[in-house]
Amino acid sequence: MSETSLDTPDKDAETSVTEKAYWSQNIRLLCTLMSIWFLVSFGAGILFRDFLDQFAIGGYPLGFWFAQQGAIYFFILLIIIYNVRMKRIERQYDLDD
Template identity: 50%
Template sequence: MTEKQKNATAYWKENLKYLAILLSIWFLVSYVFGILLVDQLNTIKMGGFKLGFWFAQQGSIYVFVILIFVYIRLMNKLDKKYGVDE
């Protein structure tokens, strides 16, 4: 295996690791907090709203948008690390 192939393999392994972590966070916030734990979270108030309701209606969307920007930063760093940045 050439050095270029090793770099490409390492790049994609790191990329997939980032994706798995970020998608796990999104799943936790949107599905677990917004659906499965909604009754437990509704006992906590945030800004006058029940926390479970907030996660189901707005929180998961905010977290998703934040995760997009986190992914952009991580990928920019990864691209620079492996010399594939523009």
């Protein structure tokens, strides 16, 4: 057997551990951001609407604003956060381009 074929199992094992760690961080980040989005869109727009309607933005009750506009703005913000964090995670695992 050649020397390269002997090194392959170790490299495969190392790659497998790296891949698992990478995907673990990726899924954890995704679950965190989706939970935040759920709380903002469902919580602020529906569950906490009565409380938030005491306040106003641009003449509209805050609960209504979150249901119509705020959840969208938060979703865009979460996409930006995901992009920044994923670039950092990819650099950590040497997967950046």
